[in-house]
Amino acid sequence: ELETLEQEEQEHLELRAHPVERRTHMVSHQHGMTVTKTLQEGKAEPQRWSLSYGRAELRGLLPEGASLLLLRVLACRRAVPPGLVFPAIDTEGHLCTSSY
Numbered sequence: 001e002l003e004t005l006e007q008e009e010q011e012h013l014e015l016r017a018h019p020v021e022r023r024t025h026m027v028s029h030q031h032g033m034t035v036t037k038t039l040q041e042g043k044a045e046p047q048r049w050s051l052s053y054g055r056a057e058l059r060g061l062l063p064e065g066a067s068l069l070l071l072r073v074l075a076c077r078r079a080v081p082p083g084l085v086f087p088a089i090d091t092e093g094h095l096c097t098s099s100y
Helices: 066-078
Strands: 004-013 016-030 034-043 047-054 085-090 096-098
Touching: 004 066
Parallel strands: none
Antiparallel strands: 004 016, 016 034, 034 047, 085 096
């Protein structure tokens, strides 16, 4: 029974003098989890939005950090159980599924 309490992701792209920075901050709280996304393109003001999810929606959530760990375990075992699907958070912060 592992649970993600907090996770921070940052991505920075430098595209011909037009930098793009994306940040995702996920934090667990009593009722579930809040995902805050920040997008900054060039020198424009950063855009921020937050989405909250209840505990029931997130049962079995596999965030990015846990996904990398799972991939390593599966590679070491050289086997992927059939039908391995988890809830995940997409690049926009919405709930989706991740299949292996």
